[in-house]
Amino acid sequence: xxxxxxxxxxxTEDIYQFKKQTDANxxxxxxxxxxxxxxxxQNIADSGAPLANDLRQKIHDMILANQTDNxxxxxxxxxxxxxxxxxxxxxxxxxxxxxxPVLGLFILLFLLRxxxxxxxLNKEKS
Amino acid sequence: MRSKLTLxxxxxxxxxxxxxxLLGWELFFAQPRDLPSALIGDDVPNFALPTIHAPxxxxxxxxxxxxxxxxxxWATWCSACQMELPMLMKIKSQYHVSIYGIDYKDxxxxxxxxLKENGNPYVMVGSxxxxxxxxxxxxxxxxxxxxxxxxxxxxxxxxxVIDENTWKETIYPMVKKYEK
Numbered sequence: 001x002x003x004x005x006x007x008x009x010x011x012t013e014d015i016y017q018f019k020k021q022t023d024a025n026x027x028x029x030x031x032x033x034x035x036x037x038x039x040x041x042q043n044i045a046d047s048g049a050p051l052a053n054d055l056r057q058k059i060h061d062m063i064l065a066n067q068t069d070n071x072x073x074x075x076x077x078x079x080x081x082x083x084x085x086x087x088x089x090x091x092x093x094x095x096x097x098x099x100x101p102v103l104g105l106f107i108l109l110f111l112l113r114x115x116x117x118x119x120x121l122n123k124e125k126s
Numbered sequence: 127m128r129s130k131l132t133l134x135x136x137x138x139x140x141x142x143x144x145x146x147x148l149l150g151w152e153l154f155f156a157q158p159r160d161l162p163s164a165l166i167g168d169d170v171p172n173f174a175l176p177t178i179h180a181p182x183x184x185x186x187x188x189x190x191x192x193x194x195x196x197x198x199x200w201a202t203w204c205s206a207c208q209m210e211l212p213m214l215m216k217i218k219s220q221y222h223v224s225i226y227g228i229d230y231k232d233x234x235x236x237x238x239x240x241l242k243e244n245g246n247p248y249v250m251v252g253s254x255x256x257x258x259x260x261x262x263x264x265x266x267x268x269x270x271x272x273x274x275x276x277x278x279x280x281x282x283x284x285x286x287v288i289d290e291n292t293w294k295e296t297i298y299p300m301v302k303k304y305e306k
Contacts, residue, residue, distance in 0.1 A: 037266055050231070051266065054257045079171075079264035081164035 016060045023063050030059050030072060035086050043086055163264055163272070163283035170197070170278055171262040175252025178234040178241075185226065185252035190274050194281075194304035195224045196297075197272040198248070199260060201232045202240040204268040210287040214247035217293065223301055227251035230260050230268050273300055 018024040031045035036052040044052040044059075055076070062072045076084050088094040165171070170187040177183045190197070198214065200207040217223050227248040229237040234253045241248070254260055263272065266285055273282040282300055284292060 050257075054261055058258070058261050077164065079164055079262065081264075 016056065018060075018063070026069060027060060027063055030063075030069060031056055033073075033086055034059070034076060035084050037080060037084060163280060165264055165280045166282065168280055170272075170274055170280055171259075173252070173254075173259040173262060175228065175254055175259055176234070178229055178237045178251045178253050181234065181253075185250050187274075187278055189250060190224075190226060191276065191278050193224060193276050194301050195226055195249075195274050196301075197226050197228065197274055199228045199230050199254075199263070199265050199268055199270045199272075201230045201268050202236045203232065204230075206287050207269045208244065210269050211244055211247065213288050213290065213293060215245050217288075218247045221298065221301075223305075224249045228259060228263075229253045229255075230265070231255060231257045271297075273297060275304055 016024075016027060018027065028045070032043045034044045034055060036042045036044045036047035036049055036055075038049050038051050039047050042052075044055050059072055062075065067075075073085060073089075077089075082088055082094065088097060090098050170190070172187060174184040174186045177185050196217070198210075200210070214225055218225060225247050227250070229251050232253065232255065234255075237251060237253065241251070252259070264283075269287060271284045271288055272280055273284075275281050281304075282297065284297065288297065
């Protein structure tokens with residue numbers, strides 16, 4: 001079983017060849033950022049699903065065609081929706097995802113501070 | 127004083143209830159497989175696919191213009207497509223809606239044989255052996271069906287088999303709006 005995985009890992013390296021190392025690095029990076037749509041919580045670099053294969057091929061071809069990372073992501077998002085990116089970009093529809101954790105932390109700190117200030121222990125001291 | 131305290135104590139409970147109902151909704155009612163196409167309202171992406179019956183003739187989105195059609199992505203290796211076929215035949219014979227096919231990652235010769243044996247609901251079938259046109263359409267798998275307006279815009283996308291219910295309740299009402 002292990003052997004199968006090892007051979008596959010090497011095969012992936014062989015199939016997608018790039019002339020420039022920077023392109024190969026971009027390919028590595030992009031394929032970890034794109035969701036395998038048919039396996040939901042996996043990126044396409046790790047997935048053996050046929051659709052993930054096709055998407056890897058597409059990204060490979062687009063890199064060779066000198067498309068920028070943004071153009072490639074834009075292409076995928078316009079076809080499959082924001083969902084295809086494992087890390088959603090910041091825009092009005094996804095703002096709450098990015099803002100809420102920070103906001104939540106501030107509210108929590110504020111409440112905590114108020115608790116501490118109002119606690120009987122502190123009142124005794126002052 | 128007392129009433130103030132109870133209100134304050136209620137806030138975390140209300141918050142918890144909101145969170146729980148959100149989680150409950152996600153658990154019981156959300157449909158993670160229900161993925162609306164990002165292309166709805168857009169033009170059909172341009173493609174030119176050799177037709178399975180005559181490879182020198184190409185199928186392009188221009189072939190669809192003028193009336194509302196279904197664009198069905200299928201393959202001979204897809205068993206769900208075989209399940210869907212009787213419904214497509216019925217749509218063709220009883221409802222007279224044109225269905226165009228994209229034969230996804232398949233051998234054209236196999237597709238011709240398959241349609242001969244099982245029946246052919248399609249006006250025209252283009253062969254997408256590389257799967258490139260399917261990626262352009264944002265296809266997840268087979269079968270998948272797009273409803274395309276007479277002006278060449280994508281109105282709706284259905285993932286999976288079209289059954290009697292989805293046809294009568296969702297797709298046909300949409301088709302009827304454009305069919306006059």
